[in-house]
Amino acid sequence: MPSNPLLHFITKVINLEDIKVINYDFITNDEIVIEVENKLKVGQCPQCGNTTDKIHQNHWYTVRDIPLSDYQVLLKVNRRQLRCTRCRPVFSESLDFIKTRRTYTKRLAMKVIKEVLETNVESAAIRNRMTASEVETLLKEQEADLLKEKPLQLKKLGIDEITQLKGGKNYAAVLVDLETRKPITLLEKR
Ligand SMILES: [Zn+2]
Structure with a gap:
């Protein structure tokens, strides 16, 4: 696991609101995978508006992002599935940047x-x-x-x-x- 100051630096550089970098990996000499997740612990139920931090499961997938200097960037994103404690359905959290x-x-x-x-x-x-x-x-x-x-x-x-x-x-x-x-x-x- 890379050091926290370095992750903090990359979080600053990729500049996505409420998103933090938790890991990264240079997969080729000009391509980097950056693992990110939502800084916000809670999500809002789209049905009843209740906020919840009950994680049903993590769902990791990869999307392409704008380049960083000469590096092509793939973001490995965790779009968590949360469970509403009021109306009980499972929903995927919304992420503003995708x-x-x-x-x-x-x-x-x-x-x-x-x-x-x-x-x-x-x-x-x-x-x-x-x-x-x-x-x-x-x-x-x-x-x-x-x-x-x-x-x-x-x-x-x-x-x-x-x-x-x-x-x-x-x-x-x-x-x-x-x-x-x-x-x-x-x-x-x-
Ligand atoms: Zn609900």
Whole structure:
């Protein structure tokens, strides 16, 4: 187990809210696996709102994150399953930096979308060690998530037409957050 000051340092560097690093491992000379878990001991039951720290079981899985210097980063995440003491179901805790069932962090998704807009799908794939089809899947998932999660907020978003999106020929528009001017996702041509 690495020393606490070192883990504390990496926790600072990866800069994910309420997340602490508990271990790390250089798996190749330019790829690092960082084990993280939630700093918060309790989670909130999505059914009744009760908070609980009763762990049903740990559930470890790996997602890709944005690079750290020259290192590609894989986060080994523990999304704990907790048991509500009031209504008794088991639920998975929510983690702000990653959506359920996704294999990449939210900030990596934003990075890939930005790079697709600036270059093309192929370049974005190479920069992030993904295949072009993985990038396409990411774009489709981002679009699906956005339409599912924020149907009411979509009115607040602007749709900027992209006249020429090199390499992303299936994508015709990008949703932009009107307040931050940041692209949120690409929309497939219909
Ligand atoms: Zn409950």
